[in-house]
Amino acid sequence: MEEKLLEINGLRTYFFTKSGVAKAVDGVSFDMTQGETLGVVGESGCGKSVMSASIIRLLASKSGKIVDGTVTFNGTDVSKLSREELRKLRGSDVAMIFQDPMTTLDPVFKVSDQMIEMLQAHRNIDRKTAAKECIQALADVGIPDPHKRFDSYPFELSGGMCQRVAIAMAILARPKLIIADEPTTALDVTMQAQILKLLKELQEKYGTSILIITHNLGVVWQICDNVMVMYAGKVVEKANVRELYSNPKHPYTWGLMDSMPSLNDTPKEPLSTIDGIPPDLRLVGKGCNFRARCRYAKQCCEDTEPEMVEVCDGHFVACHFQSRTTNLVKGEENRNDG
Numbered sequence: 001m002e003e004k005l006l007e008i009n010g011l012r013t014y015f016f017t018k019s020g021v022a023k024a025v026d027g028v029s030f031d032m033t034q035g036e037t038l039g040v041v042g043e044s045g046c047g048k049s050v051m052s053a054s055i056i057r058l059l060a061s062k063s064g065k066i067v068d069g070t071v072t073f074n075g076t077d078v079s080k081l082s083r084e085e086l087r088k089l090r091g092s093d094v095a096m097i098f099q100d101p102m103t104t105l106d107p108v109f110k111v112s113d114q115m116i117e118m119l120q121a122h123r124n125i126d127r128k129t130a131a132k133e134c135i136q137a138l139a140d141v142g143i144p145d146p147h148k149r150f151d152s153y154p155f156e157l158s159g160g161m162c163q164r165v166a167i168a169m170a171i172l173a174r175p176k177l178i179i180a181d182e183p184t185t186a187l188d189v190t191m192q193a194q195i196l197k198l199l200k201e202l203q204e205k206y207g208t209s210i211l212i213i214t215h216n217l218g219v220v221w222q223i224c225d226n227v228m229v230m231y232a233g234k235v236v237e238k239a240n241v242r243e244l245y246s247n248p249k250h251p252y253t254w255g256l257m258d259s260m261p262s263l264n265d266t267p268k269e270p271l272s273t274i275d276g277i278p279p280d281l282r283l284v285g286k287g288c289n290f291r292a293r294c295r296y297a298k299q300c301c302e303d304t305e306p307e308m309v310e311v312c313d314g315h316f317v318a319c320h321f322q323s324r325t326t327n328l329v330k331g332e333e334n335r336n337d338g
């Protein structure tokens with residue numbers, strides 16, 4: 001059996017605000033094996049970032065709390081770790097790459113100082129050796145003239161270069177898992193493709209697992225093994241990429257796929273094909289969260305939340321009308337009584 005690296009079970013992260021409780025992550029479960037690349041897709045505000053930050057218990061806002069569920073990383077229950085152990089986990093075992101590389105980089109310090117400090121925080125290593133490894137990492141991520149870049153301030157580098165530096169920092173500690181939250185969204189198309197190729201190469205070289213969050217399904221097809229579709233704090237579909245691509249089952253996934261620009265297309269408006277926007281997560285109640293936007297919805301979608309069911313091997317869907325025995329077909333009238 002394949003070794004499980006990450007196991008998430010019934011994870012719930014809520015934001016307790018004056019105007020109500022936002023269920024940003026509401027009962028998410030999934031596993032990742034060593035070396036797997038898992039893509040998480042869904043529109044803005046569906047809980048992708050909060051879910052990924054919850055893995056390493058790094059919630060930016062005090063109002064956000066993990067209220068339920070377990071996260072097991074490499075056999076260890078992350079909620080049981082001390083502050084010091086958590087600090088070690090972040091950076092050494094699990095590294096994050098964000099959309100904005102300046103979340104990682106500090107504009108007022110040279111790349112060299114930041115990289116060396118980061119490396120020394122995780123490993124007992126002298127400055128000279130550290131510098132050598134850092135420059136090698138910059139070369140590995142395809143930064144031309146790495147010595148010169150190493151001695152620069154972030155503002156002297158382009159956005160794409162800064163993102164490469166952030167990736168170099170993420171891989172320096174040889175983490176088991178890289179969580180990349182929209183790592184290419186801010187970059188132009190050429191740079192996006194280069195960064196994705198780079199991530200894939202690093203993974204092949206070091207066997208790193210990658211959890212990549214994106215609203216771009218094209219990115220998923222390019223580099224992921226498996227994909228998970230999130231909607232309003234919940235996983236609505238998950239499967240391996242080829243299966244999901246050829247046999248998507250959830251009406252939300254259909255909408256996502258229809259609105260995906262093909263690689264040579266000019267980009268369309270996001271989700272031009274699904275009317276409406278994701279619900280306010282303070283107001284979701286019983287039933288299926290997607291029902292208000294779903295042309296196939298029936299009474300049962302108002303009344304009960306659909307459970308995740310395995311429609312075929314390894315392909316899970318949370319829709320009342322999809323199972324091993326029932327099969328709602330895209331574009332056809334939903335005859336299912338309910």
Ligand SMILES: Nc1ncnc2c1ncn2[C@@H]1O[C@H](COP(=O)(O)OP(=O)(O)O)[C@@H](O)[C@H]1O
Binds near residue numbers: 042048050061064282
């Ligand atoms: N600081 C915050 N305060 C209150 N609610 C928040 C905060 N951050 C996130 N949320 C809630 O969590 C939801 C999911 O956010 P997020 O994970 O950032 O979405 P995504 O990454 O999918 O775009 C938001 O729609 C919002 O309801």
Ligand SMILES: [Mg+2]
Binds near residue numbers: 048049050
């Ligand atoms: Mg996000």
